Amino acid sequence: MAHVVPANQKWWAGGRSPFNVEYGKLMMWYFLMSDAFTFGAFLISYGTIRFSSNAWPDPNKVFSSFPFMGHANLPLVFVSLMTFILIMSSVTMVLAVASGHNNDRKGVVKWMFWTIIGGLAFLGCQAWEWTHLYHQNAWWGRNPFTNYDGTMASTNFTNFFFTITGFHGFHVFSGVVINVIMFIMAWRGDFDRKGHYLMIEKAGLYWHFVDLVWVFVFTCFYLF
Amino acid sequence: MENVEVTTNAHHGEEKGSFDTKAIWRTFWILLGITCIELVIGMFIAPRFPHDMKIWFNILYIIFTAAKAFYIIAEFMHLRHEIKNMIMTIAVPAMLFLWFIGAFLWEGASFKNLKNTYDPAYKERSTTPVKQQPAHDEHDTQKSRELH
Numbered sequence: 001m002a003h004v005v006p007a008n009q010k011w012w013a014g015g016r017s018p019f020n021v022e023y024g025k026l027m028m029w030y031f032l033m034s035d036a037f038t039f040g041a042f043l044i045s046y047g048t049i050r051f052s053s054n055a056w057p058d059p060n061k062v063f064s065s066f067p068f069m070g071h072a073n074l075p076l077v078f079v080s081l082m083t084f085i086l087i088m089s090s091v092t093m094v095l096a097v098a099s100g101h102n103n104d105r106k107g108v109v110k111w112m113f114w115t116i117i118g119g120l121a122f123l124g125c126q127a128w129e130w131t132h133l134y135h136q137n138a139w140w141g142r143n144p145f146t147n148y149d150g151t152m153a154s155t156n157f158t159n160f161f162f163t164i165t166g167f168h169g170f171h172v173f174s175g176v177v178i179n180v181i182m183f184i185m186a187w188r189g190d191f192d193r194k195g196h197y198l199m200i201e202k203a204g205l206y207w208h209f210v211d212l213v214w215v216f217v218f219t220c221f222y223l224f
Numbered sequence: 225m226e227n228v229e230v231t232t233n234a235h236h237g238e239e240k241g242s243f244d245t246k247a248i249w250r251t252f253w254i255l256l257g258i259t260c261i262e263l264v265i266g267m268f269i270a271p272r273f274p275h276d277m278k279i280w281f282n283i284l285y286i287i288f289t290a291a292k293a294f295y296i297i298a299e300f301m302h303l304r305h306e307i308k309n310m311i312m313t314i315a316v317p318a319m320l321f322l323w324f325i326g327a328f329l330w331e332g333a334s335f336k337n338l339k340n341t342y343d344p345a346y347k348e349r350s351t352t353p354v355k356q357q358p359a360h361d362e363h364d365t366q367k368s369r370e371l372h
Contacts, residue, residue, distance in 0.1 A: 005307065011307070011309055018309050019306070019307065019309050019310040019313060020306065020307045020309070020310060021306065021310060026310075029310075029313075029314055033314060033317055033318070036318070037320075040321055040324060044324055044325055044328045044329075045328070047325070047328065047329050047332065048328045048329060048331060048332035048335075049332065050332065051329050051331075051332030051333045051335075051336060052332040052333070052335040052336040052339070053336065053350075054336065054340070054347070054350040054351055055350065055351075059266075060266070060267070060271060075266075075267050076263055076266055076267050077267075080259065080260075080263045083259055084256070084259070087252065087255050087256060087259070088252075090296070090300055091248060091249070091251075091252045091300075093300075094243065094248045094299075094300050095245070095248060097243065097302075098243030098245060098248065101243055146353075146354060148275060149275070149351075149353065150353030150354065151350055151351060151352060151353050151354065152349075152350075152354045204300075204301075205301055208296055208297075208300045208301045209301070211296060211300070212293060212296045212297065212301075215289055215292045215293055215296065216289060216293070219262075219285050219286070219288075219289040222266070223262060223266050223281075223282075223285045224282055224285065
């Protein structure tokens, strides 16, 4: 149900938020802006180094494994599964926020539960991927892969890959922790006592941001 | 500007804004569809073209990525349904990224040209293929460990 604000509303006249959102939500947006610039700095430095290199490893060759599939060549299939998991958990998060809007405690608890499962599944996939690359001798400071044209690759590729996906994975992890706290608070009925579910919205903004960053990480590391 | 600003974000007192569940699922299908198209291009179409065509695929990926980012921010993070002041306080600082990306990628490309022009040894080293096969799986790892 949309509500309509008259055009002559004086947003900047004082006495109310000129952004029409509560303080905590606005601050979450500003925090996410600063976090976006942190991730931006990481990804842009990766781009700068890549633009200054004559050649770079081919993601289709590096990321071509899938659990329990042995040596089958399945380029990008596993990472697309990870992307699907994260998009799906973003959807369950919006559904939790939507339930919160209707003060539907059961709905919030149910959808928060699935969001947490999605987050844990993503972390599990990333742990598998890292372990697999580690066993292929890829780690910070070591790069077993050659460039797409067969020339020797520097360790820039693995350094950036592990640093940036690691930083993103850390965000997913802290997002799961936040979601677990929200789940427990919703389950205990804390938000019913408060009378609103705005905390779920703030946790939701953070979780969607994690999904948003993954969209860029996915493009920069697996497609380019 | 329109006469009224419509917002679904109603936190004040009794007014209860509700999210449109249909719109959520529509956004989900759009995101999934774009990701699938990206993967089909990345896995099956792009490898069939010579490597110097890669730039065109990259431009395509950037367009798809921007579309996905728009849908996540506008619908999932609900920014499209906030008032204009709120949208602008996020969108205007984000414009810095345009300069940020352009300036630094330009810098990287320039550094590559300088190295290739003034350091012939670097150019030769970085453009001569190595004999060793790339290590794709655990089988090759032993070999590459020995070589290192």
